[in-house]
Amino acid sequence: MNRISAIMLGLSLANITAAHAVDTAKLAIQEELPVGKAAGDYPAPPGWDKLPEGEFGEKVVRGYNYFVNTQSLSPEFVGNGLNCVNCHMDGGKKENAAPLWAAYMSYPAYRKKNDRINSYEERIQGCFLYSMNGTPPEHMNPVLVDLSAYAYWLAQGTLTGEQFDPASMTIPSDEDLLKGGKRDDFPFTQAYLATGGSAELKTPGRGYPKLSEPEQAPDIARGKQVYEQECAVCHGANGEGQKVNDRYVFPPLWGPDTYNWGAGMQRVNTAAYFIHQNMPLGQPEKLTEQQAWDVAMFLDTHERPQDPRNQGSLEDTTEKFHGGFSQYGKEVNGSVLGTASYPNHPNKP
């Protein structure tokens, strides 16, 4: 960075308050997301009036469109009926629904799932492979660049708060954008620290708030009752979702057209945390914690597309990649989950 632009960046960042901190701590280990209690006070993501002009603004808008209408990338990259926004709600802005502004500043990071340090790009590729049951776009594909631009803009606007001025936003190269913001050499982080920002990460609302261990073991029969009372009206009696004009208005929860056995949501704990904060739609914490555990158990003991890491042996896949709260490989109602799974990315071009 030359001196003049460094000074200008310094000026534009000088007003950031210490409450909006960025982490520069070294790579944290995180198989599942680090989850905390619901905080009650969350930073506000920027509105469309804060969109930067020119080429970068266009990337952000395209990234947003891919995020809310990921089906536009079907059948090339998407193998089910979902859109990213079905789980990362309100355009990836909603706290406690794995918001993008918090995610962007948390990569690169080590992930046990693939045993190495993942860039932001690789994290999104993972959601294409598992949550979208598809084929991830390759390194540097414009779709990944645009999705990262959208997340970067949200992150920078959210962490900078009301002072955010898109006209003086640093525009990283595509290569830099894809890495994510948790780096000492990230331009935004550097300038932020130089102007007195605190190195302690504060992204309340990241991931989902963790629930305590259930009082009673999660139970499929009780979960079915919760499902019939609270969920079936939108998601259908058989978890199949509902379509209007051939597009889902209520996404499917199990069956061939939803997330596969490698996705985060197939872990009963992850689904329970998500559901407790986000479902039924628009009624956070309507369910008791026990009900959230039970209904998550009910969802995640149904067949869905195969774990794409399965090389032919259910036992191997179970042993290598499942355990904890995953029900893959377990026997339910006389059949073993994962044996009657649906294909991966069935609608490839």
Ligand code: HEC
């Ligand atoms: C079926 C639900 C679902 C869909 C659809 C989905 N995701 Fe995710 N995503 C998750 C879950 C669950 C996690 C949390 C990861 C975990 O615990 O394994 C996550 C995590 C992430 C993260 C990291 C969050 C963090 O704080 O570290 C990013 C970024 C992300 N998803 C982007 C996307 C993108 C982009 C798409 C669309 C291409 C997408 N997701 C589609 C469920 C989904």
Ligand code: HEC
């Ligand atoms: C009023 C309708 C409605 C009700 C009731 C409802 N949902 Fe949803 N659900 C939705 C919509 C709509 C989305 C997608 C959100 C979006 O795109 O913003 C969704 C998304 C989801 C997802 C993530 C996407 C996917 O397909 O896996 C899960 C899991 C889920 N709901 C579970 C439940 C459970 C469990 C209940 C009952 C406790 C429930 N929902 C009740 C409308 C509803």
